[in-house]
Amino acid sequence: MKRISQSELDVMRVLWTEAPLAASDVIKRLDESKDWNDRTVKTLLARLVDKGALSTTQDGRRYLYAPLIAQDVYAGHAARSLSQRLFGGRAAPLVAHLAQGDGLSDDDIAELEALLKDLKS
The missing domain is CATH 1.10.4040.10 (Penicillinase repressor domain)
Known part of the structure; x- marks a missing residue:
């Protein structure tokens, strides 16, 4: 299992609570506790997909993210x-x-x- 950074773990916690979610939904949930811009969250989501920690499913023009690791x-x-x-x-x-x-x-x-x-x- 690849190492997940603290920032990536913050994203995973959102998705462990509720999934699947679009990037915009993850951004909204993190906006309450983190002062990150949209690009930062999208970068973290992409890293987690690359690490095999998240899956993506296309939903129209957006992607939904869901954890692959419990x-x-x-x-x-x-x-x-x-x-x-x-x-x-x-x-x-x-x-x-x-x-x-x-x-x-x-x-x-x-x-x-x-x-x-x-x-x-």
């Missing part, structure tokens, strides 16, 4: 990649690092405890 699949890949790069693939040091400095909320800790309990069963 959000949970990408998140799993990104988490494994981060863990591999920073901690030699070990999960415990990653979680320990997140826990330092109030990085985990009480809800996060409860979810982790439940996950560990399920994994032990």
